[in-house]
Every structure is written in structure tokens, then in C-alpha cells.
Amino acid sequence: xxxxxxxxxxxxxxxxxxxxxxxxxxxxxxxxxxxxxxxxxxxxxxxxxxxxxxxxxxxxxxxxxxxxxxxxxxxxxxxxxxxxxxxxxxxxxxxxxxxxxxxxxxxxxxxxxxxxxxxxxxxxxxxxxxxxxxxxxxxxxxxxxxxxxxxxxxxxxxxxxxxxxxxxxxxxxxxxxxxxxxxxxxxxxxxxxxxxxxxxxxxxxxxxxxxxxxxxxxxxxxxxxxxxxxxxxxxxxxxxxxxxxxxxxxxxxxxxxxxxxxxxxxxxxxxxxxxxxxxxxxxxxxxxxxxxxxxxxxxxxxxxxxxxxxxxxxxxxxxxxxxxxxxxxxxxxxxxxxxxxxxxxxxxxxxxxxxxxxxxxxxxxxxxxxxxx
Numbered sequence: 242x243x244x245x246x247x248x249x250x251x252x253x254x255x256x257x258x259x260x261x262x263x264x265x266x267x268x269x270x271x272x273x274x275x276x277x278x279x280x281x282x283x284x285x286x287x288x289x290x291x292x293x294x295x296x297x298x299x300x301x302x303x304x305x306x307x308x309x310x311x312x313x314x315x316x317x318x319x320x321x322x323x324x325x326x327x328x329x330x331x332x333x334x335x336x337x338x339x340x341x342x343x344x345x346x347x348x349x350x351x352x353x354x355x356x357x358x359x360x361x362x363x364x365x366x367x368x369x370x371x372x373x374x375x376x377x378x379x380x381x382x383x384x385x386x387x388x389x390x391x392x393x394x395x396x397x398x399x400x401x402x403x404x405x406x407x408x409x410x411x412x413x414x415x416x417x418x419x420x421x422x423x424x425x426x427x428x429x430x431x432x433x434x435x436x437x438x439x440x441x442x443x444x445x446x447x448x449x450x451x452x453x454x455x456x457x458x459x460x461x462x463x464x465x466x467x468x469x470x471x472x473x474x475x476x477x478x479x480x481x482x483x484x485x486x487x488x489x490x491x492x493x494x495x496x497x498x499x500x501x502x503x504x505x506x507x508x509x510x511x512x513x514x515x516x517x518x519x520x521x522x523x524x525x526x527x528x529x530x531x532x533x534x535x536x537x538x539x540x541x542x543x544x545x546x547x548x549x550x551x552x553x554x555x556x557x558x559x560x561x562x563x564x565x566x567x568x569x570x571x572x573x574x575x576x577x578x579x580x581x582x583x584x585x586x587x588x589x590x591x592x593x594x595x596x597x598x599x600x601x602x603x604x605x606x607x608x609x610x611x612x613x614x
Contacts, residue, residue: 246279253283257290266453267412267434274373364419366396367410376411376419384409387441395420398441405442412436413454415564418540423450426461427468432540434489434561455487457541460501474522475507484514485537489561493554495521497537543585549578552602552613559611563589568612574602575613 252269255261261269272279363377366389374382374389376396382389386401396411396419413419413431420430424442431437435454443449448468460468462481470477472488475496482501488494496505497519504513505520505527512520512527519532539546545558553575556567562585569575579600583592593604593611603614 249276249279250282253286257286267414267436270367270412271373274367274371362414362416364394364411364413364417367412369408394418395422397422398424400424400441405440407441408438409441410436410438415561418543423448423461425463425466425468428459430457430541432456432561452486452488454489455485455540457483457485457538459483475505475527477503477505479503489557491522493521495519495532495537497532497534499534499538539582545583545585547582548580550580551576551578555579555583556611556613558583559589559592563592565589565606565609565611568610570612570614577602 249269249272252261252265252272256266256269269283273283274280363375365376366374368374368384372384374384376391379392380390382391385407386405387398387407388401389396389398394417400407411419411421411431413433413435415434417433418431420428421437421439422428423439425448427448429437429450432455435452435456437456438451440449443466446466448463448466449471450469451471453473458468458470458479460479460481460483464480468479468481470479470486472486472494474488474491474494477484477486477496479501482503483499484501484503485497485499486495496503496514498514498516500516502513502515504511506512507527510526512529514520514529517531518529519537520527520529522528533546533548536546536548545555545562547555556575559565560567562583577600579596581596581599589606589611593606596602597604605612605614
């Protein structure tokens with residue numbers, strides 16, 4: 242696997258800053274595992290940024306001011322790429338990390354994802370020690386005292402160490418979905434471009450996991466041990482229930498309760514849900530409302546149902562399910578609303594054709610870039 246070195250190094254800056262998207266983070270993680278040169282670059286960057294001056298830099302960076310200086314030297318760069326990466330370019334303009342700025346401007350018009358489309362095609366597990374395990378196909382895998390079995394897009398495991406403190410992260414790339422059964426019997430269905438960090442054995446006090454992206458949980462009942470799902474937006478606490486969590490972004494964070502009871506907590510605010518209710522983020526905090534199970538849970542069957550949703554949100558699903566980049570020629574079209582359904586199992590060309598026929602909007606797919614006009 243050959244990586245676009247300059248693009249991956251750019252992703253590392255976003256990763257350090259905590260602004261990287263989940264899909265880009267998957268690409269960066271794969272590059273770290275597979276490319277010795279990029280792995281060395283990442284370790285050196287982390288070391289520098291963990292020093293006091295590095296942390297102070299990140300907390301006090303005036304990105305707009307640095308960008309104003311940087312853009313004067315970017316005559317050869319593709320405009321769309323640098324607008325998207327203003328923060329990392331600003332950081333590069335100020336940081337001295339033995340890295341010439343020239344690597345940022347070597348694309349000569351290439352799309353920044355050129356050469357990366359094949360980087361993430363299969364589900365994999367990353368151990369606490371950094372080992373990556375390909376989970377494609379049906380197989381049995383031994384990791385220390387843990388026995389892992391994969392079968393029909395599902396992972397289950399048993400650990401011989403009753404008090405094991407080992408953690409692992411399950412990565413599900415774009416276009417894929419996957420199911421995992423945790424040590425307590427909890428089952429988790431994961432949507433595309435998602436990850437779940439979990440322990441091989443839960444501790445005595447709580448059962449905690451960390452989610453990015455979207456997943457549906459059927460939590461094994463245990464009145465003595467709460468189950469907690471941590472996300473970057475809020476935490477969900479349960480004792481035994483079925484619910485869906487969409488945590489791709491803070492702006493569209495939702496938790497929908499199918500049965501049982503959950504509490505969603507963010508700082509001092511806490512909301513308790515009843516079955517049939519969902520909580521989402523609003524400008525003032527949490528908002529509770531009824532939800533349509535067909536719309537919220539249809540992704541588990543490979544379909545995405547939507548009602549009066551802006552095209553910008555629908556496009557994010559296309560991006561995750563079909564591994565494409567989205568380009569808008571007009572910002573107005575992204576706010577147009579649509580009602581319908583997308584079938585993940587159909588070719589993307591057919592999905593686009595159906596959208597065009599039903600809505601009258603214009604779109605073009607070329608080299609894995611979907612442009613809405």
C-alpha cells in the first residue's frame with residue numbers, strides 16, 4: 242500500500258489538534274500501522290507536541306492570523322484543499338518541527354485523497370499494543386489469553402484472564418457494517434465509519450465503552466453494574482436496554498431509546514428517556530422528542546430512510562456508505578430537503594439516478610467525487 246505522504250502528514254496535524262474526522266482518522270491510523278516512515282513522523286510529532294511549549298502552542302494558536310501569513314505562499318495549491326485544512330496549515334506556519342512547509346503544496350491539483358481510496362476496505366481490530374488484526378472472513382485469532390472468532394461480519398471473544406485490563410478498538414470503515422458481542426453478553430451493531438473502544442473484560446464497578454460514529458446497543462442486564470457509552474458529545478448510562486446512538490458529529494448527536502431506560506449526560510445537564518423517545522442536541526442543550534423507528538433504525542437493514550431532511554445530511558450518509566467525497570457547487574442546494582430511502586446494496590450510480598429522478602437535483606460522480614450542482 243502506497244500512501245500520499247503529504248496528505249497523511251496533514252491528517253496527523255488534524256489528529257493532534259483533535260479536529261480530525263472519524264473517516265480521516267481511520268486513514269491516519271492505517272498509515273501509522275502500515276508505513277514505517279509515517280509511523281516515525283507521527284511519533285516525532287507527538288513527542289514534540291506533548292512538551293510544554295507544544296501544548297502551549299495548541300492552546301494559544303490564532304489560526305486566522307497564522308493563516309493570513311501562510312496563504313501568501315500558497316500560489317500553487319488547490320484552493321479547496323487549503324480552505325478545508327486552514328488549521329493545520331496555520332499550525333505548520335508557526336511550528337518548527339524539522340518539516341518543510343513545501344510538503345503541503347506539492348499536490349499540483351491532485352485531489353487530496355488520490356491514492357487513498359483503497360486504504361480502508363476491511364474491518365480491523367487494533368490492540369492496546371498497537372497491533373492491527375484484519376477481521377475479514379471467518380477465522381479464529383489468538384491474542385494473548387483472548388480467543389477471537391469472526392464469522393459472517395460478527396466478532397465474539399473469550400478471555401482466559403478473568404481480570405484482564407487489556408483494551409482494543411474495533412474500526413469499521415466506510416461502506417461496511419459490523420457486529421460485536423462483548424464479554425458481558427452485550428451486542429453492538431456498528432454502522433459505517435465508526436469505531437468502538439472496549440475492554441476484553443469489564444471491571445467490577447462499571448461496564449464502559451467509547452463510541453465514535455453510530456451503533457445500536459442491546460445491553461445485557463446487570464442491576465449491579467451500570468453500562469456506560471462514552472462519546473465526544475455526551476455519555477449514555479443504562480442497566481439493560483436497547484438503544485441507538487448517532488455520534489458522528491456533535492451537531493447531529495442523537496440517542497434513541499427502543500426499550501428500557503437510559504440517561505444521557507453532558508456536564509451538569511442530564512436527561513432520562515422513555516421508550517420511543519430520542520434526545521438530540523439543540524442550541525440550548527438537550528431536546529427530547531418522539532422518534533420514527535423506521536428512520537432511526539433502518540440502517541441496520543442496509544437502508545437509510547429520511548423525511549424532510551436537508552441534502553447536506555443525506556450526503557453525509559452517501560459519504561460513509563459509498564466511500565465518496567462530497568463537493569458542493571452551490572451552497573443553496575445543500576439545504577434543499579428530501580424524503581425517501583437509500584438502499585446500501587444498490588450501486589451508487591443507481592442511488593444517484595433515483596435521487597435525480599425523484600427530486601430534480603443535479604449530481605455528477607467522477608473518480609469517487611460526488612458533485613452536487
